Amino acid sequence: xxxxxxxxxxxxxxxxxxxxxxxxxxxxxxxxxxxxxxxxxxxxxxxxxxxxxxxxxxxxxxxxxxxxxxxxxxxxxxxxxxxxxxxxxxxxxxxxxxxxxxxxxxxxxxxxxxxxxxxxxxxxxxxxxxxxxxxxxxxxxxxxxxxxxxxxxxxxxxxxxxxxxxxxxxxxxxxxxxxxxxxxxxxxxxxxxxxxxxxxxx
Amino acid sequence: xxxxxxxxxxxxxxxxxxxxxxxxxxxxxxxxxxxxxxxxxxxxxxxxxxxxxxxxxxxxxxxxxxxxxxxxxxxxxxxxxxxxxxxxxxxxxxxxxxxxxxxxxxxxxxxxxxxxxxxxxxxxxxxxxxxxxxxxxxxxxxxxxxxxxxxxxxxxxxxxxxxxxxxxxxxxxxxxxxxxxxxxxxxxxxxxxxxxxxxxxx
Numbered sequence: 422x423x424x425x426x427x428x429x430x431x432x433x434x435x436x437x438x439x440x441x442x443x444x445x446x447x448x449x450x451x452x453x454x455x456x457x458x459x460x461x462x463x464x465x466x467x468x469x470x471x472x473x474x475x476x477x478x479x480x481x482x483x484x485x486x487x488x489x490x491x492x493x494x495x496x497x498x499x500x501x502x503x504x505x506x507x508x509x510x511x512x513x514x515x516x517x518x519x520x521x522x523x524x525x526x527x528x529x530x531x532x533x534x535x536x537x538x539x540x541x542x543x544x545x546x547x548x549x550x551x552x553x554x555x556x557x558x559x560x561x562x563x564x565x566x567x568x569x570x571x572x573x574x575x576x577x578x579x580x581x582x583x584x585x586x587x588x589x590x591x592x593x594x595x596x597x598x599x600x601x602x603x604x605x606x607x608x609x610x611x612x613x614x615x616x617x618x619x620x621x622x623x
Numbered sequence: 624x625x626x627x628x629x630x631x632x633x634x635x636x637x638x639x640x641x642x643x644x645x646x647x648x649x650x651x652x653x654x655x656x657x658x659x660x661x662x663x664x665x666x667x668x669x670x671x672x673x674x675x676x677x678x679x680x681x682x683x684x685x686x687x688x689x690x691x692x693x694x695x696x697x698x699x700x701x702x703x704x705x706x707x708x709x710x711x712x713x714x715x716x717x718x719x720x721x722x723x724x725x726x727x728x729x730x731x732x733x734x735x736x737x738x739x740x741x742x743x744x745x746x747x748x749x750x751x752x753x754x755x756x757x758x759x760x761x762x763x764x765x766x767x768x769x770x771x772x773x774x775x776x777x778x779x780x781x782x783x784x785x786x787x788x789x790x791x792x793x794x795x796x797x798x799x800x801x802x803x804x805x806x807x808x809x810x811x812x813x814x815x816x817x818x819x820x821x822x823x824x825x
Contacts, residue, residue: 482793491815609812613692
């Protein structure tokens with residue numbers, strides 16, 4: 422059995438969104454299972470001394486253009502949301518809770534896509550628990566159960582553990598893929614990842 | 624007539640080196656002329672608040688791995704030189720002087736490749752005028768003429784003008800390509816550039 426593709430992403434990362442729309446087809450091409458790992462980059466940036474790309478002069482303007490260009494290239498719907506970036510703690514908790522408690526990987530990935538598209542295609546306020554609960558309900562997830570989970574200390578602890586785990590594995594950006602111990606940072610490494618899996622590394 | 628590909632690069636940029644080994648084939652595929660623009664990113668980083676990638680914790684370690692992986696992918700000889708980064712002012716001046724005074728674009732690009740390979744494949748000290756002059760001599764360039772040029776105020780002024788021009792055009796990294804007004808930053812955008820030129824944009 423080959424190892425799963427470990428896909429780390431932050432819900433306010435535009436390149437994470439783009440990669441989230443491309444990674445399943447890639448995993449399928451290589452017969453690899455895919456594991457989704459929501460992270461909160463804000464916690465990790467404190468360690469690396471980084472800032473969100475769009476905050477930098479010049480680079481930020483370029484990135485806005487590059488993101489929209491890549492979305493057009495891959496036919497991914499996109500509009501830069503307001504506010505940007507946004508608080509993704511509740512969104513990450515919602516996914517971690519679902520993964521932990523619902524044992525329905527298909528519904529988990531549907532929830533991830535729905536949150537990402539809600540933010541980057543439909544400009545929904547994914548920092549809001551009410552909005553997240555509505556998005557989840559559209560995926561067939563119980564509103565009351567998620568509402569309760571978002572305030573649950575055990576769910577908060579899940580995010581803490583997931584963050585520590587990501588840091589320990591050297592994850593420092595979004596999207597970030599680990600497969601067979603090899604790290605790939607950025608949606609612009611998916612072609613290299615594709616080639617890597619096809620050739621079994623080099 | 625279609626516009627030339629404007630290729631901006633810093634001699635201490637590993638991704639600039641990788642792109643320098645790939646850009647000519649790309650330009651040729653699309654029947655585009657290629658214009659080489661040496662820059663000194665240190666001057667530009669002061670404006671953008673950036674640092675060399677390898678200076679960042681975690682990202683730096685990843686980049687070392689990614690650079691070597693990309694070189695193996697494209698069969699480009701590489702060893703991380705010491706010191707790294709290095710001072711590229713003299714190297715940039717040598718190229719600008721040659722481009723300005725020698726009217727031999729083929730020899731200019733040979734000089735660029737020889738300096739880049741000298742640094743990233745053969746660990747030569749390209750901050751040293753003597754080393755640069757030796758490298759240039761191997762390309763058939765007159766030693767005395769280059770030696771004189773490196774201390775010439777008019778050549779220093781060429782670099783100042785080139786830097787100002789790059790900043791004015793929004794160049795903030797290496798490699799950086801401008802073509803038909805469209806910016807592409809990073810050797811990992813060469814596939815997108817290829818696609819862009821093939822499709823005439825999108």
